[in-house]
Amino acid sequence: MRERIEGIFADVGLTASLHVVDLDAVDLNADGSVDAGREVAVRADEQVVIASIFKVVLVLEFARQVVAGQLDPTERVLVTADDRLGGWGLAGCTDDAEVSLRDLAYFAMSVTDNTAADLLLRRVGPDLLPMLAVELGLTRTHLREGPRGLVESMLADVGARTEAEFARIFPTLPAERVWAMRVFDPSRTTSSTARDITRLLTLIWRDEAGPAEACAMVRAWMAQQIFWTRLAAGFPPGVRVSGKTGTLPGLHMEAGVAEYPDGGRYAIAVFARSDQLAPRRIEVDLALGHAARTAVEALRGT
Template sequence: MSVEDRITKIFDAAGVDARLHAVDVDRGGEVALGADEPVVLASIFKVMLVLEFARQAAAGQLDPTERVVVRAADRLGGWGTSGCADDVEVSLRDLAYFAMSVTDNTAADLLLRRVGPDVLPLLPAELGLERTRIVGGPRELLASMYADVGAGGDDEFVARFPTLSPDRIRAMRVFDPERTTSSTPREVTRLLELIWRDEAGPPAATAMVRALMGRQIFWTRIASGFPPGVRVAAKTGTLPGLHMEAGVVEYPDGGRYALAVFAQTRSLEFRRIDVDLAIGEAARAAVDALRAA
């Protein structure tokens, strides 16, 4: 059985359709399963956001210690500063930390304002990622979801969303790669390769991105497939029915493997630990094949 067949079997057992790309950062071997199909990025876009922030900081275009006050009107819900009851003052680099470590949407939105919402969409083309597009940030994504269900605010959205049919939910713009921030698994691993090879910007900038990805607190996806001693630096993305993660696995012997895994459940349950663990199992199968090669 080929490694692609083994990975397909893993995802079939979890009841998901998945796309995966894995590449040896230093030797170039790959494992591909739907690697050139368009995929929604969700919070994985924050890797590019933090990369652009780090590049501007390294170039002296902004001060990473600049202070920002996160106010009630800024909060988008979710983790980190989003869940605070009172105003919070942090630095720009701490906004980057929250955006990457706990996928803080409020922090990402404020960081995007400072980096330049008109500048970030230019980054993929500069890096040669021709099929990667950025359409706004977390605030724009949330606004599109509210508009698509006809909700005027948080409370109305929370009330309406559970009543929608699966077909109505999947017709929302956030699930359509042609109408939201999107890429392909192959281009996501290409982005990671450029970061890990210091080819996506000044070494100080790419080192910052690698360090922040290494501080992500979530471990049930790619990291769940690997034993202690193997370092995983990654970024998750989640929407109803969509579980995804992109990251780099580094072995003590120096082997480095970039992975991008995008899984879509055949139903819309939000919490599916079995899907997360299947991502880890599939990632391990792909890396084992690359190491054996």
Template sequence: MIEARIRDVFAEVGAEAHLHAVPVPARTGSAGQAGAQRGTREVAVGADDLVVIASIFKVLLVLEFARQAVAGQLDPRERVRVTTADRLGGWGTAGCLDDVELSLRDLAHFAMSVSDNSAADLLLARVGLDTVRLLAAELGLERTRIVGGPRELLESMLAEVGARDEREFALRYPALPDERKRALAVLDPRHTTASTPREITRLLGLIWSDAAGPPQACAHVRDLMSRQVFRHRLASGFPDDVTVAAKTGTLPGLHMEAGVVRYPDGGCYAIAVFARTHDLAASRPTVDAAIGKAAGIAVGFLRAGRDGR
């Protein structure tokens, strides 16, 4: 069975995974129509289980920003200053040493292209956390829960470890026993930002079918996802002529990516893969490669069945 093959891919690298892959429907401009057009053919491995989605939540965040921009509720050129107090460390403005000023639309660009956490926090403050939650409900993502932005997640980790700041956390965290590390709320889908693989592919399908909002807003999200610089997960499982637009997410022991792959013949497929490793290393190249391999297997199965084979 295709599901067993996918589980074996992850077992070989010491991981367990949840996956959902499905063809992307044609553009309809209606969330209900887009959902109804989905066929029954899919690849599902624990697709309805709750999973931590980490930075994949930024897809919803940027979609809400794009919708508000199209509606004229905010000016995407509005300037924002990223200060020392805003920096969380990591990629983009989150790791800058000096203050940076940029537009809201550039915050969206950095949040998607390099998963900039500071950019995501500032964008979330502008569009509103409650609004993002309402958007998830509007799109029928009934089990998707957004508890806050990157700063809220970081602060919860600091509190659980008893650290006053990131520097103290960096000293204390490595010394914790694995059982204590695994018990952190940010790693438990019952207590943090979470969804299911099926709901994430639904979100992607709605965006790709122009059913998640105005076509201009959906197109903006698709464009930003195509600019992601990380190519070591989903993209690694497909030939060079297949385009991949996606968003990664990473936490200790959690490696994930969700996106849409498009073949030269026009075939599009939404894929969401969430891998949990037995160790808590933040970097596991073999697991990243397994995400791509499993995605390639899943989409290969869907493509083989397009003509009823």
């Protein structure tokens, strides 16, 4: 199975780590071990950059604070030009916008909105996310910075003062200069492993990452992700796929859960690196879904 999955990635020029697990077969109360034959692992313990997948931890902490009565999900936030970061969602607004904290969480998950995630992180408290990772037993997950810190490090590493200047400079850089940037180094940016991320998803889907109501909120937001060309594209109609993407030039990743009509539930984490720095490659997205389904079908014996 490992060779088969490696072949799927190699066909589109990828090196990847993958972990797929039957989330109902994981013994989370002991050492996190998985029953024999209930996981597929390809470099699952390799430290990797996780980019926007950190937003799963962010919205989980937000949901826990809401359920605990520490935050009001309807609290209004004014988003101004100074708040906007590159990417989807609120970053594209021309005018100031006012949204609730709950809608910031929705935008952060559904369209991986960096502006929404940055504002939500300020309200939740960035110092709490590493503490949550420790509480959940995510021993290889290192949450070092949010979206604003990531953008600022990218600008600094290429010598740009603004995002527009970065967009002009970045395409002119040689590949070795790009790969030397901090955002591509797991030891200098937010990182984890595929196995840690499937543990996180398993805890959320089993209502063990906090109050059941908080876990349900995270699942609902992940189910509303609009990007369907990665994990979701690999599965047939009738299989519910909830996910969260992460993307940087040359890095393509997704974490999610596939739920079958017969009750089977499978946590999936795929982190792929390409020698091509183009952020949008449909063949890469489809390969991630293909590899995920191949692993799940192996676990299902189909």
